[in-house]
Amino acid sequence: MEDPPPAYRTGDGIADAGLRNELWVGPLNAAPWHTTGVKYRSPLSYLPLFDLCWDMGPDMMHIVGNLFKEHIFPMYCGKRNPSKPRERTTWTPQENRDMMEEYETEMALHESWELPTNVQKVLDIPSFCLHNCLRYMSMFTILLAFEARCLHLYNL
Amino acid sequence: MQVLDRRTGALGGQSRWIRSNLEVCAKPSAFVTHDWMLVVNSALPYVLRGVDPDHPHRLQSVLQLQQAVRDVLSVESPHDVENRGELNMLKLTLLEALVEFERHSPLAEKALCFHYFSHMPDFIHRWGSARSLWSFFGERYTIWSRCKQQ
Numbered sequence: 001m002e003d004p005p006p007a008y009r010t011g012d013g014i015a016d017a018g019l020r021n022e023l024w025v026g027p028l029n030a031a032p033w034h035t036t037g038v039k040y041r042s043p044l045s046y047l048p049l050f051d052l053c054w055d056m057g058p059d060m061m062h063i064v065g066n067l068f069k070e071h072i073f074p075m076y077c078g079k080r081n082p083s084k085p086r087e088r089t090t091w092t093p094q095e096n097r098d099m100m101e102e103y104e105t106e107m108a109l110h111e112s113w114e115l116p117t118n119v120q121k122v123l124d125i126p127s128f129c130l131h132n133c134l135r136y137m138s139m140f141t142i143l144l145a146f147e148a149r150c151l152h153l154y155n156l
Numbered sequence: 157m158q159v160l161d162r163r164t165g166a167l168g169g170q171s172r173w174i175r176s177n178l179e180v181c182a183k184p185s186a187f188v189t190h191d192w193m194l195v196v197n198s199a200l201p202y203v204l205r206g207v208d209p210d211h212p213h214r215l216q217s218v219l220q221l222q223q224a225v226r227d228v229l230s231v232e233s234p235h236d237v238e239n240r241g242e243l244n245m246l247k248l249t250l251l252e253a254l255v256e257f258e259r260h261s262p263l264a265e266k267a268l269c270f271h272y273f274s275h276m277p278d279f280i281h282r283w284g285s286a287r288s289l290w291s292f293f294g295e296r297y298t299i300w301s302r303c304k305q306q
Binding site for chain 2: 071
């Protein structure tokens with residue numbers, strides 16, 4: 001059975017978590033921020049009517065840019081391949097082998113996203129069609145506008 | 157990659173459309189976010205059409221994600237209208253798109269911005285529309301802080 005979803009966080013709860021961590025006097029490895037993720041009380045929590053949870057909105061500008069510029073198109077270009085991890089001396093040989101296997105699986109998936117070059121030339125035809133279509137459409141629109149202007153000028 | 161660049165270049169130059177000489181793969185840094193928004197809003201199915209014939213579900217997941225971005229950019233929630241039901245439906249569509257993309261994408265692509273994206277319907281309900289969350293405040297603060305340093 002799956003765990004129930006965690007309770008919603010609130011602005012006051014985040015502010016209290018920060019305050020609790022600031023006032024913590026126990027061992028550092030048991031500090032509250034290890035469970036809450038909040039180290040300090042934000043100055044914004046003192047603002048009236050400001051909700052730390054809901055008023056720190058993610059901005060759509062960077063989301064749109066990041067999704068396609070940083071992830072999807074670089075994957076198609078083969079520029080998102082992860083670097084090869086180094087073997088860790090503190091790990092057992094089996095753990096290192098598992099890590100390398102996981103890395104190779106991931107690399108294979110990344111390489112399968114990369115577009116092959118032989119398909120690209122064939123698939124380039126639609127761009128030519130659309131480009132010319134747009135050009136002829138704009139020329140046709142100019143001709144129509146010119147004709148309408150002439151008809152208007154000469155009261156035809 | 158060349159096909160994507162050529163297609164984007166073929167779309168460029170029209171007025172109120174994608175700027176000319178933009179290449180999605182070779183020169184992605186030349187794109188400003190507004191260009192990405194134009195590409196994502198309308199041109200992406202054309203740019204990506206048939207580029208990955210061996211994995212149609214993978215391309216479908218990218219296009220599903222694009223549709224989710226379009227929906228998020230178009231939905232509004234005025235302060236005097238309660239449309240929580242509509243936004244819940246948007247959230248479901250968005251989550252389905254994210255799950256579908258996650259199913260086909262590598263582990264390294266499960267980045268934070270994808271998680272942020274899943275919260276957008278809640279913020280639209282609070283702030284009205286995605287245009288209210290277009291980073292105006294953050295960008296202006298950055299400019300202000302840089303001017304102050306100089």
